[in-house]
Amino acid sequence: MRSIGADEIDAALTPDRMIDALATAFRAGATAPTRHHHAIETAPDGASLLLMPAWTADYVGVKILTLFPGNPARGLDTIQGGVLLCDGRDGRPLALLDGARLTLWRTAAASALAARHLARGDAAQMVMVGSGALAPALIRAHAAVRPIRDVAIWNRRREGAERLAASLAAEGIPARPVTDLAAAVGEADLVSCATLSTAPLVRGAWLRPGTHLDLVGAFTPAMREADDAALLRGPVYVDTPDALGKGGDVAVAIQSGALAPAAIAGDLAALCRGEAPGRRSPDEITVFKSVGAAIEDLAAAAAVWESLAQRS
Incomplete structure (x- = not known):
């Protein structure tokens, strides 16, 4: 072996x-x-x-x-x-x-696979929420499926965002740290979150038409990365049905009654098999929530x- x-x-x-x-x-x-x-x-x-x-x-x-x-x-x-x-x-x-x-490779790839179906084809402006080990993998993966030309990185501790931006810049990836998350999200085509936050970081009111929201952290019902309003801005997709009970953002919204399980538009299998529509218009806001799968x-x-x- x-x-x-x-x-x-x-x-x-x-x-x-x-x-x-x-x-x-x-x-x-x-x-x-x-x-x-x-x-x-x-x-x-x-x-x-x-x-x-x-x-x-x-x-x-x-x-x-x-x-x-x-x-x-x-x-x-x-x-x-x-x-x-x-x-x-x-x-x-x-x-x-x-x-x-x-796990880093497959988690980032799952998000990028979803973005291949859900993000606008011309998505160029990305916001990365979080600067942990997953963040650079997510940025590289998304850049493989969309023409990302600028990455704004927000982290609770600014030095984490600064370190990641410098590291990516050394690879030739245009990245910069930001402190105003609301403003950055409001200008983004694609927002990816990979944190351990227990309170919503991204608000639905900040999302502009055409944005794709990628929620990777919040892997227990005690965690949140986006508020209910974000999940209600457009169709919600998941990696597998497990996300309905285990992914904090979706699970909490379902438990509170803000989001109905029947409102989930599909999962990665349905997207890859052509059984779910994916993005339907340039102005549609799309949401993807992953929890990982065997x-x-x-x-x-x-x-x-x-x-x-x-x-x-």
């Missing part, structure tokens, strides 16, 4: 390759049982274990993640883990891949494996 680290994953993938791999996976489908989430009662800091299995005729995979909230004080990332990829024909373990890096992990792991196999 091969061990595939973060650097090898980066070398094996491009945004286009990862986005196309997800599109193929969502069109074809996969078996993905309910994810398992367990508290680790022996840990001192409220740690938990997450298991996300999925399989097709070609591959079987499971992502194994641990979340230890006290890790930053130890100089470690909160999330640790890996994705085990097995042969779907005989069950042989093929590879263990770095889970954190693979089918994405499986597709990402398989894409890395096949890319490396082609090179050997």
Whole structure:
């Protein structure tokens, strides 16, 4: 069994390759049982274990993640883990891949895949809300599907936005830190949020006609990145139906009665299969909410494996 680290994953993938791999996976489908989430009662800091299995005729995979909230004080990332990829024909373990890096790639690719169907074709002005590990991956992925010419980065702590803007500028990506989120959103064609906020950051009243809103953080019902008004400005799409109960923005709006489950316009599978309309007009505001799915992990792991196999 091969061990595939973060650097090898980066070398094996491009945004286009990862986005196309997800599109193929969502069109074809996969078996993905309910994810398992367990508290680790022996840990001192409220740690938990997450298991996300999925399989097709070609591959079987499971992502194994641990979340230890006290890790930053130890100089470690909160999330640790890996994705085990097995042969779907005989069950042989093929590879263990770095889970954190693979998650960055597939999460960003899922948002870009949605934007391929939902953002205006000429979307050039992007706002990135948050400056964590996901932010640069989201910016690169969106730039692969839309002609992004300017990225405004907002973060609660300005220095985080400044660091990310400088890093992206060194790559040739035009990015700048901003402090006025409302003004930045009001000028944006595409707004992507990847935070752990527990209160809405983006207001529906700020969105101009034609904007696409991408909500990536808020992965529990206790979190929010956008208010109810934002979700009511246009059709809401999700990565999978799990987002209706687990994604803070959509789940809270449904629980409060502000948003009806029947109002969800579709998911990535429906978009990729042509069963959902996607963007219907240049002025339409669209919303996408993701919480992550095992089918994405499986597709990402398989894409890395096949890319490396082609090179050997």
